[in-house]
Amino acid sequence: MTILPTMPDTFHVYDTTLRDGAQQEGLQLNVNDKLKIARYLDQLGVGFIEGGWPGANPNDTAFFAAVADGGVELKNAKLVAFGATRKAGTTAAEDPQVQALLAARTEVICIVAKSHDEHVLRALRTTLDENLQMVADTVAHLVSQGRRVFVDCEHFFDGYQANPEYSLEVIRTAAEAGAEVVVLCDTNGGMLPSQMGDVVSAAGAIGVELGIHCHNDTGCAVANTMAAVDAGVIHVQGTLNEYGERTGNANLITVLANLQLKYGWPLVPPEALADATRIANAVAGVTNVAMNNRQPYVGASAFTHKAGLHASAIKVDANLYQHIDPLLVGNDMRMLVSDMAGRANIQIKGSELGYDLSDRDLAAKVTEAVKAREMDGYSYESADASFELLLRSELGLLEEFFEVLSWRVITGHEVKPEGDSEATVKLLAKGVLRHLVGEGHGPLNALDVALRGALRQAYPAVDDFELTDFKVRILDQGHGTDAIVRTLIDMTDGSRTWTTVGVGTNVIEASWEALYDAYRWGLLKRD
């Protein structure tokens, strides 16, 4: 077989989920989402986290401020601020965008530079010389301010094809100005692996350390990244879950697992890689972009076999039918990836919430309960509040604030200003029977109004509760009327936000369940 390349002395695993990944349609990250994802990336062991573009986007500015103020403590990763070269006709020191980059207070800054002559002339509308000067000035200024500087050469591969001398001159300019790494970007994603080697080698002749940034437009983002590594780059960029605009960026976990498990390069601690499946799922919970179950290594289906050609033989020796041991990436061969259901995970989660589950029997009991619920379609990875209610129930610590005697909701053809749905809730709270009706737009809204009304007298705190998000996911698509629906509800009391989960074949029933949990948890934690 082919001899595999040996690992360079320095190698960067660079994540751009929070910047380039967020360019994906339908993916919107607020500051809290970004903080959560940064924490997960740090757990994965990446070396660099590109956090966003301070100055260009108020949300990103706020994120860097939050990190600088201690909003997240990174154990492994360096946070990177992303920006661009200075504008034409000014100096780097005077350019507000460059100033914002420095104000983000990161050790590392990555700036994008045009390296395709046509883009300089037509998109940037400046001269080829001025563009080189912009690269030189900006890099030199940032270096003079004590920053480590990486330079992303945008459209490098297309630029090299159009005008190789100019694109290489951009690299040379960045290197001479003090850039630590120059990253070759296949911005339009049109490259094939067989085309990578020659171009990377030509750039490598300049003598600066190189990086690679690929998109999946030919289905080859990972392979192009691997080909660039084979040709000598020491820095790979990618995103979690293949996030990114169009067809997405290179899947960073796939690249990492390929390098670590196939090439044998020790890039992150084995126990961090063994946490990859949980981390990928948790990040999908934050973005609420449905996890691609079929993504390599960490997808729920990545090691799943359907009854058929292999089923009987798998019993002989599972390793004959899988390319790696799934435990190496925290996955398994079963149908369902049960992120929470391992006892160790449950113990960790419990202690995060302040419960001592060091007793083995106790932990086993809770694990069994979680496992059973996950088999039914529940997912507790992003529904901490429902998990805590389940935990308390298993520990005998669950105080019940009210007892629901009945609920129902009516939806019909009439759309009144008050909505198209009417709900009733009958319950006992503090010994008093309440039977209230509520109207709303859609069944969940009506149920929320009715439930709140029925609880108000006993628990005035519910007036502060607000339903801020409602997510529905169909599990088992293709199973017709029996398809299982999972709903997630986010609720806030103004100071904290909690998430609950409901499951059922009837979407209304699943929504009610999540709503019921949301009120119970809110009451449990009210001041």
Place this chain on the structure above:
Amino acid sequence: MTILPTMPDTFHVYDTTLRDGAQQEGLQLNVNDKLKIARYLDQLGVGFIEGGWPGANPNDTAFFAAVADGGVELKNAKLVAFGATRKAGTTAAEDPQVQALLAARTEVICIVAKSHDEHVLRALRTTLDENLQMVADTVAHLVSQGRRVFVDCEHFFDGYQANPEYSLEVIRTAAEAGAEVVVLCDTNGGMLPSQMGDVVSAAGAIGVELGIHCHNDTGCAVANTMAAVDAGVIHVQGTLNEYGERTGNANLITVLANLQLKYGWPLVPPEALADATRIANAVAGVTNVAMNNRQPYVGASAFTHKAGLHASAIKVDANLYQHIDPLLVGNDMRMLVSDMAGRANIQIKGSELGYDLSDRDLAAKVTEAVKAREMDGYSYESADASFELLLRSELGLLEEFFEVLSWRVITGHEVKPEGDSEATVKLLAKGVLRHLVGEGHGPLNALDVALRGALRQAYPAVDDFELTDFKVRILDQGHGTDAIVRTLIDMTDGSRTWTTVGVGTNVIEASWEALYDAYRWGLLKRD
């Protein structure tokens, strides 16, 4: 840049959606689904369609019988029956599985052979010599019966690593027995592109034409396929929409588009490739596995840009920001892939249903109506019945059989044997007012019972109508309570099946709309 390889004289584009693709979790294809997909594959211009495993699966046997009886007329593609080498200890002529392959009456047969010594010994539990004899016998027998024979060497790459001599001996045996193509299968999907060339070259030295079959477990299925082509294989296997077990098979459209548009190989007519986006979406409609919008070339997001770094520059010249012209694969730069909304498509669809839309103004009017509905989230690609109702309405040809005055549905906490939901429907049919109530499991079931009851007296035909499938898809995931829901309903009257679509933010309302259309279309077409 790298010099691209030239096209061999013979090159096979071989689809295995109906066989290996159907190994995907949650993907179930009945005979009708398979016939539909075969028709789409033929339109795409693939050379070979692997239809399934006759004899091993009654559904597949029925599919081959249906094709042989004229169930689908293939203009471009050859249908292939898939099976295995004969069992140990018998002859090929006497093996019922081999007999079933011949009974499928296809010109081409593809058989899978073990080529990894450990799999022969431990999974097949026979000797290495007997396995070679099984390959030789089976190929020779099928060839003697006038068939073209392809041989899939299962686990070839792992087998080559474990015991290169034996795995190559399997190829040699198949070739000497008369196999036209021997296909190297990366069954476990663990290969990287840099490892492909040496192995393919070693196999190529035997002198038989080679094929390649890859899975995406390292994120490199397409790239591994391309690497094998670079090393000389003349036959590529893959599936539509990356279907397949675990992480899926090589995406055949991506491979095809890479070879045709990047290498410049004229594998299918340009107009067929320009139909690829519609075909991929239509097949997703048949499988009801949500389309991966971010797949290369044909995904709805494949050429979509989010406001950001590129937005202003795209206006200068879109081609600076896309790796190919999206029209080459029937895609476009807009947010929404509107499969139906082109006037030419509408005219074709209309004539398929028996409506003359050759008048430009008329076609434009219908196109506008479809476009407006698609903007709201409707999809007519797989909902022909709703499309025909819309078409008739625009043409002034829609007879209304009943008028709904009101409907509503109640869901609540009580689960009785009759169900958890109760619906009422009030309508006018043939001048008579009917107000009926129905109970059921879930709101849709209850509405169906009530609507059927209200129509029965005026239209006894509704008693033959049966709701056979109900699909829900959440559009715009992540948009909270405003998320748009699309529902598809399949209904049958025993002799034909029709599909309708409903859309709304309230899932009940969307379901009702599809149900209402389903009854209207059924009444329109009743005998």
